[in-house]
Amino acid sequence: MALVNEHFLKLPGSYLFSDIAKKVNSFKITHPKQDVIRLGIGDVTRPLPPACIEAMHKAVDEMADAKTFRGYGPEQGYDFLIEAILKNDFAPRGVHLSPAEIFINDGAKSDTGSIGELLRWDNSMAITDPVYPVYVDSNIMCGRAGVLEEGGTWSNVTYLPCTEENGFVPELPKHRVDLIYLCYPNNPTGTTLTHEQLKKWVDYALANDTLIVFDAAYEAYIHEDNVPHSIYEIRGAKKVAIEIRSFSKTAGFTGVRCGYTVVPKELTAATLEGERIPLNQLWNRRQCTKFNGTSYITQRAAEAIYTPEGKQQVKANIDYYMQNAATMRKSLEAAGLKVYGGVNAPYLWLKTPNGIGSWRFFEQMLYEANVVGTPGVGFGPSGEGFLRLTAFGTHEDCEEAMRRIRKWLA
Numbered sequence: 295m296a297l298v299n300e301h302f303l304k305l306p307g308s309y310l311f312s313d314i315a316k317k318v319n320s321f322k323i324t325h326p327k328q329d330v331i332r333l334g335i336g337d338v339t340r341p342l343p344p345a346c347i348e349a350m351h352k353a354v355d356e357m358a359d360a361k362t363f364r365g366y367g368p369e370q371g372y373d374f375l376i377e378a379i380l381k382n383d384f385a386p387r388g389v390h391l392s393p394a395e396i397f398i399n400d401g402a403k404s405d406t407g408s409i410g411e412l413l414r415w416d417n418s419m420a421i422t423d424p425v426y427p428v429y430v431d432s433n434i435m436c437g438r439a440g441v442l443e444e445g446g447t448w449s450n451v452t453y454l455p456c457t458e459e460n461g462f463v464p465e466l467p468k469h470r471v472d473l474i475y476l477c478y479p480n481n482p483t484g485t486t487l488t489h490e491q492l493k494k495w496v497d498y499a500l501a502n503d504t505l506i507v508f509d510a511a512y513e514a515y516i517h518e519d520n521v522p523h524s525i526y527e528i529r530g531a532k533k534v535a536i537e538i539r540s541f542s543k544t545a546g547f548t549g550v551r552c553g554y555t556v557v558p559k560e561l562t563a564a565t566l567e568g569e570r571i572p573l574n575q576l577w578n579r580r581q582c583t584k585f586n587g588t589s590y591i592t593q594r595a596a597e598a599i600y601t602p603e604g605k606q607q608v609k610a611n612i613d614y615y616m617q618n619a620a621t622m623r624k625s626l627e628a629a630g631l632k633v634y635g636g637v638n639a640p641y642l643w644l645k646t647p648n649g650i651g652s653w654r655f656f657e658q659m660l661y662e663a664n665v666v667g668t669p670g671v672g673f674g675p676s677g678e679g680f681l682r683l684t685a686f687g688t689h690e691d692c693e694e695a696m697r698r699i700r701k702w703l704a
């Protein structure tokens with residue numbers, strides 16, 4: 295008899311997006327003539343940059359010829375892509391990493407979910423709240439999150455509320471924790487940390503021997519100067535942080551699948567006897583056993599992001615979304631709503647008027663304005679009273695959605 299990993303049985307169902315779909319469907323059945331604009335789901339809509347498409351076609355042709363065909367590649371990724379990353383994403387910011395510190399992944403979700411394998415199950419952990427659900431769920435699966443308490447929180451997880459009162463800048467944990475997940479620019483609040491604010495976290499980690507997993511999936515959306523693009527811009531961060539990046543939101547790779555994980559050589563964790571073990575070595579061993587690399591064609595597409603044409607095309611797509619974000623912010627504020635985010639991230643975090651609940655506001659917006667958002671409480675208890683809107687739609691849809699909301703609230 296095979297016994298199951300019972301930690302999986304503790305996982306609450308992931309109902310957020312199916313609950314939304316159900317509510318939208320019942321609206322459509324009762325209002326067949328009304329069209330609904332969806333600003334809820336966090337997926338891109340612009341096609342891939344032409345530079346990436348061209349690189350993929352070329353790579354496909356190479357695969358068709360015995361002389362240029364490629365089979366298994368390095369588990370860590372091809373040097374051509376790693377070199378492009380080091381040269382473009384880090385060196386210009388004064389961050390010097392070696393090729394062996396970069397691991398090409400098949401998108402950030404896999405590694406964000408798997409990185410915890412390097413750590414014992416009984417480490418203590420902290421997450422900001424609200425947050426991307428993968429951090430908690432992957433820790434529930436290995437038993438690290440503890441047991442579900444009343445109110446929907448986990449016994450071994452320290453929640454760091456990000457609220458209007460603290461400007462969505464979490465306070466440091468009151469007691470020491472072993473592991474902290476940070477995501478900046480943030481999904482879902484769309485807010486970020488300045489250099490000084492992020493430095494507090496790195497200093498805390500250095501003082502408390504804490505490991506930070508830094509999810510920088512929205513790095514490409516940063517527009518303000520004093521916002522670090524990489525945690526390694528902060529002195530000492532290489533000793534305490536793993537950074538995970540993705541080309542999904544940067545270049546529309548949600549369906550292509552590629553990103554990378556940085557595990558610096560200086561970063562260590564301890565054995566019970568106190569011996570320090572480099573995590574780079576462990577992650578490399580893990581990858582060589584469990585991962586056979588991202589496809590060659592995909593890595594060529596990712597390399598093309600860093601060509602002059604690629605950079606320009608990526609910027610044009612991001613500008614497209616950020617123009618939506620700016621229009622949305624302005625319209626929502628003009629409609630009398632309080633809005634956060636949308637400056638360094640493609641998300642707007644809308645405070646519901648008169649303190650109504652996230653779900654109630656979601657339904658009102660659906661029925662009165664025919665616009666779909668995502669109830670903030672779906673991302674964690676501190677998201678109650680907020681709604682997330684994404685800027686990933688077309689200009690036309692965003693403008694029409696804003697017209698409807700303004701008319702509804704007028």
Ligand SMILES: *Cc1c(COP(=O)(O)O)cnc(C)c1O
Pocket residue numbers: 336400401402403404426477481509511539540541542543547548552553
């Ligand atoms: C979209 C997203 C990711 C990236 O997922 P991929 O697997 O790379 O597509 C990672 N973290 C956050 C917070 C995200 O919103």
